Amino acid sequence: MMKHIAKAMMAFGLVSSSVSAGxxxxxxxxxxxxxxxxxxxxxxxxxxxxxxxxxxxMYLEK
Incomplete structure (x- = not known):
């Protein structure tokens, strides 16, 4: 699941692969x-x- 969240955040430009992990x-x-x-x-x-x-x-709703 963490990989999916990280990919989504990169897709929306919220983080890049050059940013250290949180x-x-x-x-x-x-x-x-x-x-x-x-x-x-x-x-x-x-x-x-x-x-x-x-x-x-960023707030997400179901």
Whole structure:
């Protein structure tokens, strides 16, 4: 799955093959009131946690 995400990000010009790899983390958001959960994936570029840089955000919906 990570390869598909990386390919899609390169296709949309969000990253290039010359950019060092970041981190892809998988989460699940629980909707207690609905009794359901929603899985989502978060990509953060290398050095994100220590950076003061503002990054663009891309939201995807099912």
């Amino acid at each position: 981190e892809i983390t998988y989460f699940e958001f629980e909707f207690e009131s609905l009794g359901a959960s929603y899985p989502y994936t978060l990509y953060t570029p290398e050095g994100f946690e220590k950076s003061n840089t503002r990054y663009p955000v």
